[in-house]
Amino acid sequence: MVTLVFELFVTGRTRQSQRAIQNLRAYFADFPDVEYELTIIDVIEQPDRAEERHILATPTLIRLVPPPPLRIIGDLSDREIVRQTIGLLSSADDSSNHSHQGEDSSHE
Amino acid sequence: MNEKLSPLPKLLTGIPGFDSITNGGLPLHRTSLLSGTAGSAKTVFGSQFLAAGIEQFDQPGVFVTFEEPPADIRRNMMGFGWDIEAWEAQGKWAFVDVSPLLTDETVIGGEYDLGALLARMENAVKRIGAQRLVMDSLGAVFTQIAESKIVRNEMLRITTALKKLGVTSLLTAERTEEFGAIARYGIEEFVTDNVVVLRNNLEDEKRRRTIEILKFRGTDHQKGEYPFTIHPRGGIIVLPLSALELKQQSTDLRITSGNAILDEMCGGGFFRDSVILASGATGTGKTLTVTQFISGGAARDERCLLFAFEESREQLFRNARGWGLDFHALEKSGALRVICAYPEVAGLEDHLVSMKSEIESFKPNRVAVDSLSALERVGSAKGFREFVIGLTSFIKHHEMAGLFTATTPTLLGGASVTEAHISTITDSILLLRYVEMYGVMRRGMTVLKMRGSMHDKEIREVSIDSTGMHIGAPFRHVSGILAGVPVHASEREIARLNDLFDQ
Incomplete structure (x- = not known):
């Protein structure tokens, strides 16, 4: 099984930032078997990381x-x-907008 | 600039001419909107704002690009002599690259703001101690973030933050047409109180770039459109023509026209910092007048610069030799420089810029243009007038004498477009005319106008031979010469007129 790797760029401890983190964790709570790595980057503390990734808006999640x-x-x-973007599908729905290959291993 | 005179201080930009139409530069620590259609040189202007800051004031600058990748900007601006890469290495220039990453698919999934952009901009400004900042362009922000409410709120937040950081900034924005809404998104007016518009108009089938300060809240600026040109080696040069127009000083110093009788007719020669227009049909002696003007200067160790737009070097030199003047020797001795160019090789703004730089490098005492009317066809009537004003004020400002020639389209009488447009700008006008008398063509000359001096009002006969120009006696008993319809008065009529005045 492939471990999903994410970066989440946020601006300080704003409510939007907190919500983004909560929403992402809540989403993965529905897929307990999926392994993922999440790095949270505060653009105020690490603007160079935001520079590297051309981040314009926050929060921004990159898979x-x-x-x-x-x-x-x-x-x-x-x-x-x-759901559509990350590509984790519930068993009832296996149509995806994205044409990624090799993701079957992350599906339940 | 002068803080007492203007309620809001300004930052000198260092962009040639721009500081004079803005009465001292951009509002300090504010964001100004730079709006223009595609191809109106917004990115060049923005880059030059930073480059001039670094080169002239040692003020570092940040370039925030939403569209072109930094590599493209570095390469495109290299031609103007701006070595951005070197400045980056010296910590004088920093890019904030927000150009879209084409590799990453992006979707919107909830609420967001542009906090990352602001954090990156603040970081870059603090890192290099920037005093100037450019955001290019607002339209490209919209291609990434479609919600204008968010962009508007965030841009307001950003401009407020920039003000606190003590940064003077420019935000570029696209407009879809040259005249109409300031910019296309309708949010620009919320973002900034200061609007500068760049235009790239088609006027009489000729491209004409202009710049206009639409508004500066709380501070003054020059009104109206000013032409500008993009010099391949230095970038944008604004020509603040009418801002200069009436500021010249004048002097009583006289210089010779190169012809003793013409000097007499002018009341003792031309004024040193004046501009004289010699107008006439082809063959009436305009180029000879110019040649005399050069020779008169050379005899007194004055340097002369001649711009020739009608004849080739060979022709000019041969003509001069025919009248006994050796242009080759004069050029060799450094007393003369002759520049021949086809009028069509450049636009009027470019001609003006290159003529100014020739004048500045040669530093002549006298400048002659033969003929000015050859340049008429290069630009629109308005552009031509601005060109003449620009050249005239430049020459006078440098305390030189200028002699321009204008060719009239008709052989007898008539006025050229040049005359109609510039007669009020020049200080003196010499008219050279053909006069038909009893079936023979003769030449006449008169001083029509001599600002600040008495002058001979008579129309004198001129003859031209291998030794040059000879001004003879006034035409008597003829009227209507200038109108091109000479009428010969009968002896009886003359006697009657004489009687009228004798009584």
Whole structure:
């Protein structure tokens, strides 16, 4: 099973930042078997990291593994967008908008 | 600049001419909007704002790019002589690269703000101690963030933060048409109180770039559109023409025209810092007047710069030799420089910029342009007038004498477009005309105007031979010469007129 790798860029301890972290954790709580790595980067403390990744808005979630990289801008409150973008599908729904290959291992 | 005169202090930009139309630069620590259509040189202007800051004032600058990657900007601006990469290494220039990453697919999934952008900008400003900042461009922000409410709120937050940081900044924005809404997103007016518009107009089938300060809240600036050009080696040069127009000083010093009788007709020669227009049909002696002007200067160790737009070097030199003047020798001795160019090789703004730089490098006492009217066809009527004003004020400002020639389209009488447009700008006007008398063409000359001096009002006969120009006696008993319809008065009529005045 591939470990998903994420970076989440936030600005300080704003409510939006907190919400994004909570929403992401809540989302993965539904997939207990999925392994993921999440690095939270505060752009105020580490602006160079934001520079490297051309971050414009916060919060921004980047899925780095598996490739290709995907980004979700916002506090991840739109669960449907998160579901479509990250590509973890419930067994009842296996249509995906994305054409990533080799992700079957992360599905239940 | 002068803080007592202007309620809000300004930052000198160092962009040639811009500081004079803005009465001292951009509002200090504020954000100004730079709006223009595609291709109106917004990115060049923004880059130059930073480059001039580094080169002239040692003020570091941050370039926030939403569209072009930094590598492209570095390469594109290299031609203007701005070595951005070197400045980056010296900590004088920093990019904040927000150009879209095409590799990453991006979706919106909830609420967000542009906190990351602000954090990065603040970081860059603090890191290099920036005093200037450019954001290029607002339109490209919208391609990444479509919600104008968010962009508006965030841009307001950013401009407020920049003010606190003590940074003077420019935000570029696209407009879809040259005249109309300031910019296309309708949020720009919320973002800034200061608006500068760049235009790239098609006027009489000719491109004409202009810049206009639309508003500076709380401080003054020059009104209206000013032409500008983009010099391949230095970037944008604004030509603050009408801002200069009436500021010249004048002097009583006289210089010779190169012809003793013409000097007499002018009341003792031309004024040193004046501009004289010699107008006439082809063959009436305009180029000879210029040649005399050069020779008169050379005889008194004055240097002369001649811009020739009608004849080739060979032709000019041969003509001069025909009248007994050796241009080759004069050039060799450094008393003369002749620059021949086709009018069509450049726009009027470019001609003006290159003529100014020739004048500055040669530092002549006298400048002659033969003929000015050859340049008429290069630009629009308005552009031509601005060109003449620019050249005239530059020459007078440098305390030189200028002699321009204008060719009239008709052989007898008439006025050229040049005359109509610039007769009020020049200080003196010489008219050279053909006069038909009893079936023979003769030449006449008169001083039509001599600002600040008495002058001969008569129309005198001119003859031209291998030794040059000879000004003879006034035409008597003829009227209507200038109108091109000479009328010969009969002896009886003359006697009657004489009687009128004798009584």
